[in-house]
Amino acid sequence: MDIAEAILTTVATASTPLLIAATGELVVERSGVLNLGVEGMMLMGAVSGFAVTALTGYPWLGVLAAVIVGAVYSLLFGFLTLTLVTNQVATGLALTLLGVGLSGLIGVPFVGHPGIQMTSLYIPGLTGLPYVGKLLFGEDPLFYLSIVLVIGVSWFLFGTRAGLTLRSVGDNHGSAHALGIPVIRIRYLAVMFGGACAGLAGAQLSIVYTPQWVENMTAGRGWIALALVVFASWRPWRVFAGAYLFGLLTIAELNIQAVDLSTLHQLPGAVYDLLALIKAIPSQFLSSIPYLATVVVLVVISRNRRLTMMNTPASLGRAFVPDR
Amino acid sequence: MRIELVKRPQHSILFSALSPVVALILTLLFGLVLFALLGRNPVTAMYIYFVSPLTEVWQIHELAVKAAPLILIAVGLSVCYRSNNWNIGAEGQLVAGALAGSILPVMFPDFQNFMLLPLMMIMGMIGGALYAGIPAILKVRFNTNEILSSLMLVYVANLFLDWMVRGPWRDPNGHNFPQTIQFSDAATLPAIFPASGRASWDFVFALVAALVIWFMMEKTLKGFEVRVMGQSPRAGRFAGFSSGRIVIFSFVVSGALAGLAGIATVSANINQLQPVISPGYGFTAIIVAFLGRLNPLGIVVAGLVLALSYLGGEAAQTAIGISDKTASVFQGMLLFFVLASDTLIYYRIRIVRSRERAGEVVHGHS
Incomplete structure (x- = not known):
């Protein structure tokens, strides 16, 4: 049981960055803005989180720095798309391209620098419980934060007046503006929230998941997070399900690569043969599974045009210039 | 103070031609700042x-x-x-x-x-x-x-x-x-x-x-x-x-x-x-x-x-x-400035002081 428990714990660690980044982007898209810069914002969060942790010795300060850097960096996107009404797709790409370069430059002194990992929760008595103890009470703090985040966003969007306002801006910015709702201001706030979440997700990678700085260490997770929002048809709890599905996939793939067949002779023949078969697949093919799965998932979700149309925020990606 | 966009009746031919140049100049100016931050003489670095x-x-x-x-x-x-x-x-x-x-x-x-x-x-x-x-x-x-x-x-x-x-x-x-x-x-x-x-x-x-x-x-x-x-x-x-x-x-x-x-x-x-x-x-x-x-x-x-x-x-x-990562920073900055400068083709930019009322212009609605 120890192995299964360890695997499940790592699934949570692998899913958390996707969950946080995708939840942030969900709020942005619900306000009608498509920010394709998630990958870049995550990288900025990862490098600043790692740097501040390394310089101060306090992982929490690193997390805080990553959140602030993510939010401030997203303002660049906000200023261009909201104030200067530039094309959102192109500007989001620019945010990612600049983020890749800038994080690489900032991170140069930190390559190969030993990182400090955030300690996991430990509650005497509870964490030691058999089977569920470590799963429920022994995760890293950002895992709990991510769960709070999903609950909070779900409640905010569908349980509060402010959430309704935000959704109305995303569904029809013209009418919202006519009703006197400050469309641009709400979108700025949403974009900054998305940036803060992406920064946090990046910090999770460089402080919790693999405590080190490697150039481009997000490895496409920002893009997968974007796909998860579509997959989830813009609902927070479906984002949660999607993120954990992908986390499971990643960990399964990693564990199958690492497993040593010679120690597993006691397994039933069929299971052993299946494992041997999978082990025979080149590692590069296994590594490409999350990317291929993303494409497959997008195809399955979007083939139903009517369903997609119904769920997509109607003003998503469209520029808004107020007429005064 | 806030920035307001006034839609041009026709897109500006002048800025269509000029916007990439504006973007390049802005990128170079920010490049000087970047080199100064990296502790190098900006002019020498620019030359190199x-x-x-x-x-x-x-x-x-x-x-x-x-x-x-x-x-x-x-x-x-x-x-x-x-x-x-x-x-x-x-x-x-x-x-x-x-x-x-x-x-x-x-x-x-x-x-x-x-x-x-x-x-x-x-x-x-x-x-x-x-x-x-x-x-x-x-x-x-x-x-x-x-x-x-x-x-x-x-x-x-x-x-x-x-x-x-x-x-x-x-x-x-x-x-x-x-x-x-x-x-x-x-x-x-x-x-x-x-x-x-x-x-x-x-x-x-x-x-x-x-x-x-x-x-x-x-x-x-x-x-x-x-x-x-x-x-x-x-x-x-x-x-x-x-x-x-x-x-x-x-x-x-x-x-x-x-x-x-x-x-x-x-x-x-x-x-x-x-x-x-x-x-x-x-x-x-x-x-x-x-x-x-x-x-x-x-x-x-x-x-x-x-x-x-x-x-x-x-x-x-x-x-x-200095790290050759500066190249991708330059490239990313350049794209931002290109996109921002393109706004000038379709809009005039007005800086409005908070007291002043803006309203006489009919705006295009996208």
């Missing part, structure tokens, strides 16, 4: 970055080496972006083209005659086009977001290349290095002026591609279709243009050109396949396309500018020891 790589003839050749793939890819992307199809997976299509184009020189090294190079280039184009066809068909058939699918396929292509050069295509006499056998001379794209430097025929391909695509976009019905579907798909449908066909067409054209860029740069400069064959040409080409204002002729100039940023990054690393 943007002037020193152009002082000798062989360096001009290096500029062409870097510019050729950028221009080839960006010209194709301009067709996509003009038709509102967001292909951002050119890096993967480049790899697919390099793989397909390498089939003959790697698997049939004894096949050496005058047909070899043309066949390699054509196979490279087919490889890139087929790979770009995947997101296009998924978009047309299943309504799948092409931005995400084309990008995901970049990771898949890179992993596949990695497997090929470590597995089936690894050079048996290569001391276990992850690389294929060296291409024969017959499979090597020759230099244009071998006496003065290594710039090879792929730069000529790039110029020809720019001219052909420019002609197509401006003078043919196909180009008109592409532009109409990009600006107003509704109007296009009334005219009887098929949106699905345009999606496939623009992806196939850009994929073919990215594939050509891949096999040409491998054949001319690397001479074998390795796990990494491109310093991100497929992504930098996105910036080239926008800096060139999605006009193939503008893209030729933009490609040279971005190629210079690569050379400048290398020069600055060797001469004053």
